[in-house]
Amino acid sequence: MTGWVGYTHGAMQPQLMSGNEAIAHGAVRAGAGFACGYPGTPSTEIVETAAKLSGIHAQWCVNEKVAVETGVGAALAGVRTLVTMKHVGLNVAMDPFMAVSLAGVNAGLVILSADDPGMHSSQNEQDNRNLARFAKIPLLEPSDSQEAYDFIAAAFELSEEFDTPVLLRTTTRVSHGRGLVVPGEPVELQPRPYTRDISKYVMVPANASKRNHRALQRLEELRARAEVSPLNVIEPGTIDFGIITSGVAYEYAKEAFPDAWFLKLGFSNPLPYQKVLEFYGKVSRVAVVEELDPFLEEQIRALGLPVYGKEYIPAEGELDQDAVRRALEPCLTAEPPARGPVTIPGPQQLAPAPAPALDVKDLPILPVRPPVLCPGCPxxxxxxxxxxxxxxxxxxxxxxxxxxxxxxxxxxxxxxxxxxxxxxxxxxxxxxxxxxxxxxxxxxxxxxxxxxxxxxxxxxxxxxxxxxxxxxxxxxxxxxxxxxxxxxxxxxxxxxxxxxxxxxxxxxxxxxxxxxxxxxxxxxxxxxxxxxxxxxxxxSPCILYLPPEKRTVEVVDDNCNLCGLCLAIGCPAIAPLDDTVSILDNCIGCGLCADVCNRDALIMHGLNEMAGV
Amino acid sequence: MSTAEQAFTVSLVGVGGQGILRAAAIIAHAAVAAGLDVKSSEIKGMSQRGGSVLSTVRFGQRVLSPRSDHADLVIATELLEGLRGLPLLAAGGTMVCAASTRIQPGAVLRREQEYPTELAEQAAARGVRLIALDAEALARQAGNPRTANSVLLGAASALLPFCDDDWQAGLAKSVPPKTLETNLLALRLGREATTSQEARQ
Structure with a gap:
């Protein structure tokens, strides 16, 4: 057990649960109403367990991409949603995964990736912590069943507070391992009705670039939160040796070196730099223990801090306490590595935008010219x-x-x-x-x-x-x-x-x-x-691909009262005049304006008619 | 070109569908014919949907970056886009604009905004040399209203280090063969119109 104390656990009895069962129960306790995913070891039992619980709808989707898209839809509707998959499943879901980082959510959206170090039942090993960093979203890594139960609630809260999907990453030993879970009281939720927001949810370039900027700001806000989050804790030790770790690797390292200092990162992306720096103030030797990639290690090294890392700890397969003990024993008595200057990336200090060569201060605000559907577009x-x-x-x-x-x-x-x-x-x-x-x-x-x-x-x-x-x-x-x-x-x-x-x-x-x-x-x-x-x-074929037969529109000025029905279709071939409308030369005669007009002010003339037939 | 080493930058601005990309290709191929290094770039995802389009051609002894926001020359195929393109000019730059060509964007059509027409005043206030001409009328005079961009290239040609053969080669690479003569005529009409405009000043 860790020192994490984010939630009060009522007087309920501990129950033995797999991490996957704990995630399903924890999701329901956190008010989740929708769970979907595609089966994949070691993630499968989450949706299976949710399907047996009341208060949550659980479904298998046809693949992980559709599962994330379905989950985004459910979260937008205002229901806390959990989407589950194994590590390679997230490859299939990358398109919506990256896009929803920019669009954000309404109700909480947690995407669970169960990684499989050691490839017990997978075609590859991949460390999906990298994908949280890639998508600029928060990453939570539970170490055991209790944390799996607790972190899902924390993930939903982060998701809603920061308007972001959250990646909850387990590994085989967390998902399939069993441990005692003390259940918590149900979380009370406020309704989150859907509100239309085209600028947020329609990812055309003009909107997406603003959302991307927002995602970068959000990342720094999340980093500030990770600095003070109860999921990231320094556990004091009695020897001059510190270990930074996350996920199940924490359990291995703690068992191997019970006397060491620990920085346990449950909320591991974005990395809380100050917390890391604080930890380096406690000990003169620091190791990073993580399965698969040097995800934390490389970021810590980039600060200028020395690390015992992947030169000792294997970058493939699973770890265990013996492997960690064997790997790091030489470091305990090694001469502490020299420390150079440390550089914490500060807030962005971008050079001011260059002054245009010409003075453009007094230029009028010009009408924008966004792309439009062509005249006659079906x-x-x-x-x-x-x-x-x-x-x-x-x-x-x-x-x-x-x-x-x-x-x-x-x-x-x-x-x-x-x-x-x-x-x-x-x-x-x-x-x-x-x-x-x-x-x-x-x-x-x-x-x-x-x-x-x-x-x-x-x-x-x-x-x-x-x-x-x-x-x-x-x-x-x-x-x-x-x-x-x-x-x-x-x-x-x-x-x-x-x-x-x-x-x-x-x-x-x-x-x-x-x-x-x-x-x-x-x-x-x-x-x-x-x-x-x-x-x-x-x-109806694209008019650029197969132009239709040309028809013409006649405006009956006396019938037009400028009600605006024809203007509302957004056709670039209609313009209002003072007391009627005008059809411009770019009209191809699709006739939609005449169809929406209810005063017979727009009359279509076809080819036959023009030929006098 | 400011110095032998520096690239000369031409930015072409207009409305999707006006043939901006082809006009840029003509300049690029003319530069190749003149024995120069060339790079060009464009954002064309929206080019067929009536949005604003920008294409940039840079040429010189050696060209590195394919883009620059400090153009020596801006060619605008439409008046409003000419105004929008003013900030793209380097100090001392020139704009050639089809000032009689006005394509109203949706907000203007719907009378939410006014179509701005003060290009000459805005250019003068910033020391921009403006060559404004009725490219469509000259194109019709050449025999085909769709050669308006060649008229603009002709109007700009005094600023560009290309001889007649270079222009011919650039056009031949970029326009349908049967329109080559009309385009060459349009180019000449554009050049003459500018020369007579200069002579008057």
């Missing part, structure tokens, strides 16, 4: 329709992400490729109702939407998935994909039918042409009301 009709339903709309990555910008403001989120469907499923599952829909392009659906739809079907998620099938990978310049069968050299291969693919999953599928706006509206209205999961495939 996506515009879908967003115009979805806006009216006032559903939470989980978006995805492609041209259609532009639907999040003014004046459409039709998307709530865009996290990473293929995230829309998992987030929709998690959001709806967490709330127990059909509150969110998903919007995804055809190429993105083939990229990684298929697995998420498979998952939503398997888990009987509610929702409507709108697939914008414009027959190309539009945003990057009209590349082919499996739905078109087109290869980079423009040769044709087999084309996969989205509708039949979805039908094969047993999902209800409807198709529509956005040019028939009334039918599209009716279909969306019906599907949003209907129970269960359905797909609407909106079929």
């Amino acid at each position: 996506h515009r009709a879908v967003f115009s329709t979805l806006r009216k339903r006032r559903m939470v709309t989980m978006g995805d990555i492609g041209c259609y992400t532009l639907g999040a910008l003014a004046p459409l403001l039709a998307l709530d989120t865009s996290l990473c490729m293929g995230a829309s469907i998992g987030m929709m499923a998690g959001f709806n599952k967490a709330l127990g109702k059909k509150a969110a829909v998903g919007v995804i392009g055809d190429s993105t659906f083939f990229h990684s939407g298929i697995t998420a739809l498979l998952d939503a079907r398997y888990n009987e998620a509610e929702g409507v998935v709108v697939i914008l099938d414009n027959r190309t990978t539009a945003m990057t310049g009209q590349q082919g994909h499996p739905g078109t069968g087109v290869h980079p050299d423009n040769t044709d291969g087999p084309a996969i039918d989205i509708v039949r693919l979805c039908l094969g999953l047993g999902v209800r599928v409807q198709t529509t042409d956005p040019a028939d706006y009334k039918s599209l509206e009716k279909l969306v209205r019906e599907e949003v009301k209907a129970p269960g999961l359905s797909v609407i495939v909106v079929q």
Whole structure:
């Protein structure tokens, strides 16, 4: 047991639990309502245990990427969520893992990575502590079952306080090892209803760069917290030898050297520099004991502090107390290493932004020119329709992400490729109702939407998935994909039918042409009301890829009262005048403005009509 | 070019779809034909969606960095983007702008903001030499309104160390063969318009 005393444990009896069982019980005690993951040794028993407990929904996802996306959806809905996987599973989930670091969470989101030093049942060894550092998020490392139980609650609190996902990292001996756990009192939670925030949850470059800046600030705030966290403790010893350690390696080292000083890091990223420096004031010899990578060691060395590290401790396989004792015995009596100057990275002192060569102080504030959906883009009709339903709309990555910008403001989120469907499923599952829909392009659906739809079907998620099938990978310049069968050299291969693919999953599928706006509206209205999961495939080629037949729009000035319905579709081919609107030269005649007009002020003229037929 | 060692920087600014990337390619290929080292870079992810586009070409005896925020010359294919591009200029720099080309962004179309037109005043206040011309009209005169960027390149050509053969080579590498003659004519009209503008001043 450690000196960590973050929570009061009531008068309950200790129970023997594996670390995984303790995490599941600890999550429920901390108010978590949603657990998902993909099975993988040594992480599997967490979701299995959660499934037996009341008050928490537990589900297997089709893979770890979909699990994280589902978890983000559930956390946004306001439910504390735990997502579990083994170390290599996090490789599969890296895309949403990196993106949610920037977007942040609503209710707490804890991602559990169970690493497998020694490769008892894995294809590789990897130290996922590196990935917490990579993603600029906090890392908690329990050493035994009690800490597993306690740290999950601390992880949820950190997640909500700092608006960040938290990586809870165990290893085989923590997850599968058993120990006594004194249960704690249930944590009282305040409701955290979802609030729409496009600037936070839609990761277009302009938003993501601000969120990235925020993540860097957050990292330093977290470091300050790690300095004072009760999870990071200095345990006094009686000999002039100190050990810095985390996770199960603490147990090995403590058993090997009970008289040594210890800096036990339960909250190990970002590294609390001052705490490390304080520890170096206690002893003249310091060893770092950690399994796998020199994760702490390299950061401590970078401060200029001498360490007995990986030249003594193996960087592969598991440790145990004998291995640690054998490895470090020579260091106990060694001449203490010389200490040079120590450099703690201070706050950033960036050079001031260079003054422009020209004086630009008095330049007027210029109208911005963000990218927009093209005039005649078939996506515009879908967003115009979805806006009216006032559903939470989980978006995805492609041209259609532009639907999040003014004046459409039709998307709530865009996290990473293929995230829309998992987030929709998690959001709806967490709330127990059909509150969110998903919007995804055809190429993105083939990229990684298929697995998420498979998952939503398997888990009987509610929702409507709108697939914008414009027959190309539009945003990057009209590349082919499996739905078109087109290869980079423009040769044709087999084309996969989205509708039949979805039908094969047993999902209800409807198709529509956005040019028939009334039918599209009716279909969306019906599907949003209907129970269960359905797909609407909106079929209309990208106008850059296959320009439609030219039609023209006539403005009947007397009928126009400038109500703004046609302006709200955000088309760059319509402009308001003083008492009517004007159709500009870049109009291709898609007719959406006429469809949304309810005063017959916009009249379409087709090719036949113009030819006098 | 300030010194033999220093790279000359041209930044091209405009609206996605206006052919900024191709205009940059013409300059880059002309520099190659002139026997110079060249680097260029652009941000083109949004280039087909009507957003602001910036492309930079640097040439000289030896070019290291592919980008610079201190351009010797800014070529703007649209008036508002010309204003936006003013801070890209080094002191003593020149801007060539298609000042009659105005593409209203959404906020202006929706009357949330005014389209700013004071490029000449803002340039003068900062000592920027401005070559403003109606590139579209000259392009139509050349026979194809889509050669407006060649008009701008012609207007800028007095500042660039390329001979006629270099321009011809640059255009030949970048425009469809059947439009080469029209583009060469547009380039010449742009150059003549600038010369006569200078003569008047």
